[in-house]
Amino acid sequence: SVPGTKVELTVSCRNLLDMDTFSKSDPVVVLFVQVSGSSEWKEFGRTEVIDNTLNPDFVRKFVLDYYFEEKQNLRFDVEATVLRGSHSALLGAQDFLGQAFVALGEVIGSQRGRLERPLTGVPGKRCGTILLLAEELSNCRDIVTMQLCANKLDKKDFFGKSDPFLVFYRSNEDGTFTICHKTEVVKNTLNPVWQPFTIPVRALCNGDYDRTVKIDVYDWDRDGSHDFIGEFATSYRELSRAQSQFTVYEVLNPRKKCKKKKYVNSGTVTLLSFSVESEFTFVDYIRGGTxxxxxxxxxxxxxxxxxxxxxxxxxxxxxxxxxxxxxxxxxxxxxxxxxxxxxxxxxxxxxxxxxxxxxxxQFPLNNNVENPSCAGIEGVLESYLQSLRTxxxxxxxxxxxxxxxxxxxxxxxxxxxxxxxxxxxxxxxxxxxxxxxxxxxxxxxxxxxxxxxxxxxxxxxxxxxxxxxxxxxxxxxxxxxxxxxxxxxxxxxxxxxxxxxxxxxxxxxxxxxxxxxxxxxxxxxxxxxxxxxxxx
Structure with missing residues (x-):
């Protein structure tokens, strides 16, 4: 599923345990994410080390994909890096200063997206607290509206002209492509003007403005075996500038290019309009107190x-x-x-x-008509089992x-x-x-x-x-x-x-x-x- 959005977590700690005899600790926070549906934890990343403090505010942030509908369990381990002689902390000499378990939804659902949790895990010691701030990354909420047209596309149909449509793909980290939009088919023309359409920026490029967007041009066939006319590549950043620069994209068919010496292109595509609007997200409302x-x-x-x-x-x-x-x-x-x-x-x-x-x-499970509320899900379960007996x-x-x-x-x-x-x-x-x-x-x-x-x-x-x-x-x-x-x-x-x-x-x-x-x-x-x- 497409992530609901990306969330950036900022981490601070207060009143950490002091492990160093001569100076204060040099803390680092390591984030582990629980693998969905299992008890396994995977390291997700770590903050920088801040020297000589028990109240660090870390600069390095964690950026996580956020899904409302999943329980995303996080574990924060706070460690003190210890210098051993001339060798630094890379040798893994670390003192454990405590840990906290929290669900990403709890951070987002807490007031103003701020959550403070006690650190635990060092027997008999007060370990201080960890503060988490969740902010949604702003480029995820943009919605793009654009319109394209084409000129002099290759004729593919024996009797008429072509019936062209466009297919948009976003590139993935691993070099593969994921389809993210198909335009409608414009019948019997080599110079189609497609209807304007809207698409979330995250669907087009997952918030990475320089990531390749590949666009294929096809001729529609009733039996589903659509003919490939050609392709061109661009990026979100290029598209956002293309309108003012009247950029014209050449549609190229690699197979034709190889075969024909005089091949120029299979037509051109022009971006007629491109506009961006911000849309409010679920997280905006939750953080605003809904x-x-x-x-x-x-x-x-x-x-x-x-x-x-x-x-x-x-x-x-x-x-x-x-x-x-x-x-x-x-x-x-x-x-x-x-x-x-x-x-x-x-x-x-x-x-x-x-x-x-x-x-x-509509009888209250807790048998209290004035106040049918139960404390937590456990309270609901308890009242449900009680009702079954009565x-x-x-x-x-x-x-x-x-x-x-x-x-x-x-x-x-x-x-x-x-x-x-x-x-x-x-x-x-x-x-x-x-x-x-x-x-x-x-x-x-x-x-x-x-x-x-x-x-x-x-x-x-x-x-x-x-x-x-x-x-x-x-x-x-x-x-x-x-x-x-x-x-x-x-x-x-x-x-x-x-x-x-x-x-x-x-x-x-x-x-x-x-x-x-x-x-x-x-x-x-x-x-x-x-x-x-x-x-x-």
Whole structure:
């Protein structure tokens, strides 16, 4: 997946342990990144060594690709380089001064992108603290709009002229190319003018303005065997200047060049216009103080099977969490980094609730109607297991009440400072489809997203319909303003090898991948700009 953005981490330490007898320590910080889905740590890089200080502010920064939907675990080891005689620290003589573990999302989600953590790891000693500052690299947020035309392209079709289109590729570090854009086909002409198109700078060159951008010119054929007309190369920097300089690119076909002595070119391409706009990113809003509020709703209907039976989707063996608990943990552990109070309202639906056995479609899992919030994901899990012991699984499966409940909360603050994410975990047998569609269409104009994880073996056609990826959801002639539902079936992520950590990381990744775009689409349609992160 294309990284959401690049983030630059600046590191400082305060009150480090003093290891040197004659002067203060000479610290260096080493960053390790955990390999996704495993317990292995890989060294990512190290700061410079700063001599004789216990309060270093390092100049060398770490630049990391940032993915909202993944848990990116980082480990910072602080070491003191020790001079042994005339030999320097290159001999690896180092004293350990402490370490800190942190997820990249925690740094970004903390106030103004600043996080302070105690250093630990030296028994019986106070090791001081590490300060991390996360800043997004600005060239990642630019969006380019450009328009090109061509002249006198080679004629490829027997009966008519050519049907030309362009394919753009960005070059990778290893010399390979990745396709990043295709223009539309202009029919039957050797002098096409293509429509203007927009593309993020990071898709075109990953933020490296001098990286090669290769452009191929093809003649479109109905059967898909498009004819190669020729190619030319440029870079983002060259394109940004080309407009004012009226640069004309020669389209060359290497095979023709070799064969024909008099070959000049296969036509030319001219850049008609090129403009750059900055776009606000997900990180801008999070750093500007937008809070993600996470609410959980769990399906307690009888179709899940009796929780005491191993065949039940709610069955938790001594050795393994139920599918419900696994899905909740996978998604919740990432989202909780962006929620400052770590308090999550959690509801159940479709059960008969004590004392009077009334059917409820939004009962608080912690049994506290006044305050349904649980402390952290662990608190939600605890209340969920407690509820399984006290309520009677029943039915029907109604989604609308809990969607309307969260929508009601979301409607109270619409200035962009709060955004709500509702996670519904269900076996997918939905009873109130019409009301649910109506609730989602209404919610689509509010600052909220809905994630549905389907557990169990059911066919989930109804859920696919709610996830408006293919067809925009509508209810009684009203269309959803935005696509706010993301559905995934849990069974797609339970791999045979039994590597649960990896499969749950994949589940979280796919479930959360659309949230940044959904949040941005809300802010954009309301013309809400991120608040400036206040300086100190």
């Amino acid at each position: 809070q993600l509020n996470f609410t959980v709703a769990i399906d307690f209907t009888a179709s899940n099977g009796l929780p005491s039976q191993p065949t039940s989707l709610h069955y938790a063996s001594p050795y393994q969490l139920s599918a419900y608990a696994l899905a909740l943990k996978a998604v919740g552990e990432i989202i909780q980094d962006y929620d400052s109070d770590k308090l999550f309202p959690a509801y159940g639906f479709g059960a008969k609730v004590p004392p009077d056995g009334k059917i409820s479609h 309520v009677q699984l029943y039915g029907p499966t109604n989604f609308a009440p809990v969607i309307n409940q969260v929508a009601g909360t979301a409607a109270q603050v619409t200035d962009g400072s709060q955004y709500h994410v509702l996670l519904i975990i269900t076996d997918g047998v939905i009873s109130d489809m019409l009301q649910t569609k109506e609730a989602i269409v209404t919610a689509s104009s509010l600052p909220m997203s809905i994630i549905i994880v389907g557990v169990g073996p059911a066919e989930f056609e109804a859920m696919e319909e709610l996830d408006g990826d293919e067809v925009r959801l509508s209810s009684r002639g009203r269309y959803a303003e935005r696509d706010i539902v993301q559905f995934v079936p849990f069974r797609d992520y339970v791999d045979d090898s039994g590597n649960q950590v990896l499969s749950m990381a994949r589940l979280a990744k796919d479930v959360l991948a659309e949230i940044p775009e959904q949040l941005l689409s809300y802010m954009k349609t309301r013309d809400i700009k991120p608040r400036r992160a206040d300086p100190e």
